[in-house]
Amino acid sequence: MMGFVEIEDVSLRYRAQGAEEGTLAVSGLSLSVEQGEFVAVVGPSGCGKSSLMRLATGLHFPTTGKVSVAGVPVTGPVSVAGMAFQNPVMLPWRLTLDNVLLPLEVVQPHRARLRRNRAEYRAQAEALLATVGLAGQGGKYPWQLSGGMQQRASLCRALIHDPALVMLDEPFGALDAFTREELWCVMRDLHAQKRFTAILVTHDLREAVFLADRIFVMSARPGRVITVRDVPMPRPRDLSVTYTPEFSEIVHELRGHIAEARA
Structure with missing residues (x-):
């Protein structure tokens, strides 16, 4: 049975204009997301995480291999996807x-309606x-909001058209630790409420x-x-779980895998 997002034995090579070889960003990349x-x-940095995001949303196409979303081969930008980035870009x-409201001006059928x-x-x-947590803030300009508030608005923009797939590219990386943890909880609650499929790229x-x-x-x-690591801790997760031995054990295990990947 195919996953909702299916990446099968994909390679992606970036070629500069006139270049014969270019940079091989990913090779033999396969993953399935339900x-x-x-x-x-x-x-590790430069491992192709952002390339994976572009492949799954149809912003780039594989040099070899296949990508599908919702059972449909990706041949152009994926309209069922919403995206949030490290920079809110408001x-x-x-x-x-x-x-x-900006995505509604682009994505059908909302654009027509x-x-x-x-x-x-x-x-x-x-x-x-x-x-x-931004009730009453819609009438303000982005420059009147804090960085954390702008990122909350960016998440709303990614979700306004009820996407089936939400792609998150380091969305909390530029925030202070306290605000970042607040937004983890916001993201946790949004996912529980809307049940979209989510792919988070993060350092x-x-x-994670x-x-x-x-x-x-x-x-x-x-x-x-x-490596693929299941996270067995039940949902909903409170921030207190981040201080448990079980949580720390998984973090240290992942850190070890990344250290080996860098070697």
């Missing part, structure tokens, strides 16, 4: 609410902002273990999956 599952991808001239149903969509965006092993059902460890470039 519908509704939350997985994390970790590994448009400074648009109010926070209008930043959240937006003009006649704008009030309904704005209400949905306000409700989503309230869910992440933070604690973050706290949020994920399974963790894929990638090798050094060219990247491939060398």
Whole structure:
């Protein structure tokens, strides 16, 4: 049975214009993610984690191998996906609410409905902002919000069109430790509520273990999956679990795999 996201024996080579060889980012990369599952991808710097994100969302196509989402081969940008990045990339001239609504101006069928149903969509965006602790903040510009608040709004923007797949590329990496842990809990609650499939790319092993059902460890470039670690701790997880021996044991185990991958 195929997973919701299926990457099968993929290689990806980046070629500069006029170059014959280029850089082999991933080779023999295979992974399968079930519908509704939350997985994390970790590994050494430059191992191809971000390339995996681009492959799964149709922003790049494999040099060899196959990629499918929801049983459909990926041949272009994946409309069922939402994305959040380390930099919130909020448009400074648009109010926070209008930043959240931005994907609806692009993604069908919402694009066709937006003009006649704008009030309904704005209400949905306000409700989503309230869910992440930003009630009443939609009328402010991004520069009037803290970094953590901007990242909360960025998560809302990734989720406003109810994507079946949410791709998270180091979304909390630029935040202080306290804010980062707050947003782990926000992400945990959003996933529990909406049951989307999530793929998190992160360098933070604690973050991976706290949020994920399974963790894929990638090798050094060219990247491939060398270890898959289940996270057996039941959900919902409270931050107190991060201080338990079981949690620390998984973090240290992952750190050992990454150290071996670097060697």
